[in-house]
Amino acid sequence: MSLGSQIAWDDTVLPFQLDRSDIRGRVARLDGVLDQVLAQHDYPPVIEALVAEAALLTAMIGQTIKLRWKLSLQVRGDGPARLIATDYYGPTEDGEPARVRAYASYDADRIDNKAAPFSQIGKGYLAVLIDQGEGMVPYQGITPIAGGSLASCAQSYFAQSEQLPTRFALSYGRSQLAGGKETWRAGGVMVQHMPKASPFVASEGGTGEQGLLKPEDVLEGEAAENWNRVNILLESVEDLELIGPSVSSTDLLVRLFHEEEPRVFDAQPVKFGCTCSEHRVRESLSIYSAKDIAHMTTEDGLVTADCQFCGAHYELNPASLGFEATEGSGDE
Known part of the structure; x- marks a missing residue:
């Protein structure tokens, strides 16, 4: 494939609807965003893979939230991969890009890079958190x-928390075009049945692992037939169609779902973005006394802080920190 045939990768999430099936979805394509997320840390390969998958899922799920809202995924386990954390910040205005950031905490001595990435999590949970802004109670x-x-x-x-049948087809990894450098790429399709689940289902045992509900547990009749048909079509997707630079998102939808009458909406651009700042660091330290601040002060007479998401480093005057501060922040 020549570089001239490559479709511009612009880090987007394209929402769509399948009118015949009453199913909605998103097609996501990430490249520069993922490179920037992973460039902040020197992760082992299995951790990189987990962060890439989590970031892709976050971009796809986050596209549904409103302006200025924040959606986070947190994966916590008792294995070597202790924490995978991602944030999706909705655009501040229509037409502006959303922002994604991610990081991982792991036990380097226990990592097995020959094992499947998912196996490094162990037992634990995945949490979805939505922050609707000041004055609102976050959802979890x-x-x-x-x-x-x-x-x-x-x-x-x-399926379990929302009773919304949902399916993901994802692909991600390092890729290199002829004559180009190796970069991270990720792509995926998400399909989700419109809310029509029966309320009694939640009280019944699911057929999934650990008794969890599966999509087919919350559908019946024509809705189940539509869901099964769309899933069969989705299973035909290939990795190169999901992440390859020669197939556009709209072409992929037509190839997969042309008989389901796909209808696309405006694509949401996505970029890497972090919300850390000196002001936020100061706010987080405002609850501490002068004695507490003294314990945090280095031999050089500074209080330092590092952002786990973007690697930003802050050096602050301890006298300007905490609720017993004796100097203003402008005196540093």
Whole structure:
């Protein structure tokens, strides 16, 4: 494939609807965003893979939230991969890009890079958190780690917590075009049945691992037939169609779902973005006394802080920190 045939990768999430099936979805394509997320840290390969999958899921799920809202995924386990955390910040205005950031905490001595990335999580849970802004109570939903992938966990979350049948087809990894440098790429399709689940289903045991609900547990009749048909079509997708630079998102939808009458909406651009700042660091330290601040002060007479998401480093005058501060921040 020549570089001239490459479709511009612009880090987008394209929402769509299948009118015949009453199913909605998103097609996501990430490249520069993922490179920037992973460039902040020197992760082992299995951790990189987990962060890539989590970031892709976050971009796809986050596209549905409103302006200025924040959606987060947190994966916590008792294995070497202790924490995978991602944030999606909705655009501040229509037409502006959303922002994604992610990081991982792991036990380097226990990592097995020859094992499947998902196996490094162990037992734990995946949490979805939505912050609707000041004055609103954040929403949180939790599902156990199960199913063999983070995508499977997310599917269980939607079936269990929202009773929304959901399916993901994802692909991600390092890629290199002829004459180009190696970069990270990720792509995926998410399909989700419109809300029509029966309320009695939640009280019944699911057929999934650990008794969790599966999409087919919350559908019946024509809705189940539509869901099964669309899933059969989705299973025909190939990795190169999901992440390859020669197939556009709209062409992929037509190839997969042309008989389902796909209808696309405006694509949401996505970029890497972090919300850390000196002001936020100061706010987080405002609850501490002068004695507490003294314990945090280095031999050089500074209080330092590092952002886990973007690697930003802050050096602050301890006299200007905490609720017993004797100097203003402008005196540094």
